[in-house]
Amino acid sequence: MATISNQFLYGEGYLTAGIALQIARNEVKGIISEASRTKIKDNRQVVENIVAKGEAVYGINTGFGPLCTTMISKEETRILQSNILQSHSVGVGEPIDTELAKLMLILKVQSLSKGYSGIAETTLDRILWHIDNDAIPIVPCQGSVGASGDLAPLSHLFLPLLGLGEVVYEGKRIPTSELFEAHNLSPIDLGPKEGLALINGTQFIAAHAVQVVAKLQSCLSQADIIGALMIEGLQGSIKPFFSELHQLRAYKGNIHVAARIKALLEGSEIMEDHAACERVQDPYSLRCMPQVHGASRNAWLHLKELLEVELNSVTDNPIVISEELTISGGSFHGQPLAMAIDYACLAASELGNISDRRIYLALEGTSPGVPKLLLENTGINSGYMILQYTTAALASENKGLCFPSSADSIPTSLGQEDHVSMGSIGGRKALRVINNLEKILAIELLTAAQAFDYRKPLKSGTILNAVHEKVREHVSFADKDRVFAIDIEKAISLIKDQTILRVIDGLDETVSNTLKTQFSNELDKY
CATH class of the missing domain: 1.20.200.10 (Fumarase/aspartase (Central domain))
Incomplete structure (x- = not known):
């Protein structure tokens, strides 16, 4: 493995398998640079503007999958994002290895930090907290078909953002609510597009x-x-x-x-x-x-x-290029x-x-x-x-x-x-x-x-x-x-x-x- 510095810049740095493993094993610390944070904030504002306009954009103010033609009101766009994490958490089987789940978190942060997913900075910071504190979500091994992204495992991975699910912390498997109580944390209020951005992607496949x-x-x-x-x-x-x-x-x-x-x-x-x-x-x-x-x-x-x-x-999908251009691709x-x-x-x-x-x-x-x-x-x-x-x-x-x-x-x-x-x-x-x-x-x-x-x-x-x-x-x-x-x-x-x-x-x-x-x-x- 090539020698690298003790810091990796999510969104800017070139991630390899070796660097991802070093972050997972606490040999390198991953951080989001100020340049990436600016892109993330600007891209998040684009999503908010789309919601304010009320124009139909898949995953932001519409339903998902075959419900893509169902419009969602401004007031319900946030409920939609919370619901998608819960409804898509249908994984079964034994939990994957803790290192694999931590790699999923790391790879997702890298992807979201590029600034094209409409994610909020506060949401990314909470994911970083889980990585840095080794509070790693429980993710069942079965349930993904590898498109549209690894939906079920990624949903389980991010249930803890809502205060739901379980985590492995200090060698023990505990409810997220217990983790929150110990660290005085509260559930994240996901905004429009965020739930979909979290669970849409290939991070289960890529971590393996x-x-x-x-x-x-x-x-x-x-x-x-x-x-x-x-x-x-x-x-x-x-x-x-x-x-x-x-x-x-x-x-x-x-x-x-x-x-x-x-x-x-x-x-x-x-x-x-x-x-x-x-x-x-x-x-x-x-x-x-x-x-x-x-x-x-x-x-x-x-x-x-x-x-x-x-x-x-x-x-993930859709990709938010600008206020005028969002692309629903594959x-x-x-x-x-x-x-x-x-x-x-x-x-x-x-x-x-x-x-x-x-x-x-x-x-x-x-x-x-x-x-x-x-x-x-x-x-x-x-x-x-x-x-x-x-x-x-x-x-x-x-x-x-x-x-x-x-x-x-x-x-x-x-x-x-x-x-x-x-x-x-x-x-x-x-x-x-x-x-x-x-x-x-x-x-x-x-x-x-x-x-x-x-x-x-x-x-x-x-x-x-x-x-x-x-x-x-x-x-x-x-x-x-x-x-x-x-x-x-x-x-x-x-x-x-x-x-x-x-x-x-x-x-x-x-x-x-x-x-x-x-x-x-x-x-x-x-």
Whole structure:
């Protein structure tokens, strides 16, 4: 992640997934600049003027969806905004992760601060209070079809503005009324257009995409390292990672993965020990890592680029350009992200699929010096046999989750919203796949480390040696059967905490700068 200052200016600053996560994790403070506040106030006045004129403008003085032709009186425009939050709060299922809900707040503030949504400054300040004080609304995970915006989850997200709903505060789930009492707060009186501006938009989809981008990047980077460790354990060849090969088929992801793995393997005694062996080429799960990992990395890059457009866009409706021009369009439609999320979901699944194949390969006992099932005394011991059952189950589950949510559309709102993205479902599903992927990579890390041990006393390159030592600090070499579930849980923690990625930061200063640069300035920054 790029280094940024300790402050982010909503509405002016360029928001990325990394910055959004830093704000959510209280590492960066988001504020609304004076320039943005001026735009917000001016735009709010435009809405008030439209109401005073009495001309029909969707969402300001009309009903919503199929009720767009129903005029609302001046006196009732405020009641309309309060009603829409309540009537649209129809989400079901378990609450989403608190970080996801906080990201939704952050992304919504960024969009509204552009000054085209007619929101009041006081309303934005209350949302900022929730972010800054970690009073995060409870948002059910199901109920959005990804257009016209993420209506149901966003409605739940902003119920606390009315003193309704629940929040997570200081680790406890409490009614908003209790929060208000503790902090002497009163409900917000929403003005014309505000309720619609709050609940219309793609922030549920985008918040999930932020986590997908971050988690998949971590998996991609660790998969390269774990795959290289497996190459060493199984005496694979370094030649498939030469740049001369990949310049002839110059996909960004392929070139990047090949360069990383080659850098990991260079200077390896293990590699030199079998340089003149009779094997001509390795199985695809070793040899084709640049092509498979690289393709997944290309998919990740596509989502990252589209997400950054979304994070810096205005996605509610209608858009208030001026008193003379309000546009009722479709910027709330989640299709641009929905399709890219489905692509990333497939990319994550394939990363787990090839990892499972390497695990299977490691158990076959066909690599010189590495025993079948990665244990010497088998028969009485089953060794690592059943660990691959688990990765097979996880890989199969992921394949079942790869049907693209964006391929489906069910008309809603009495046909007014006759094509929807289902990107909200795709986002939730992609995170499930990545969660399974982390478990698969954890098991490959265990099997690769076990195979690597059979190469001793030979050593690999600096980074792989350090990674192996780090794994052995947490999980010992197995010389007989034990409860491998304990090892797996420890390895999952190493993957989720990015422990093996942080090994590089602790390398001795004598390590070549070229090697460190290869891993600190990657293609995949977010």
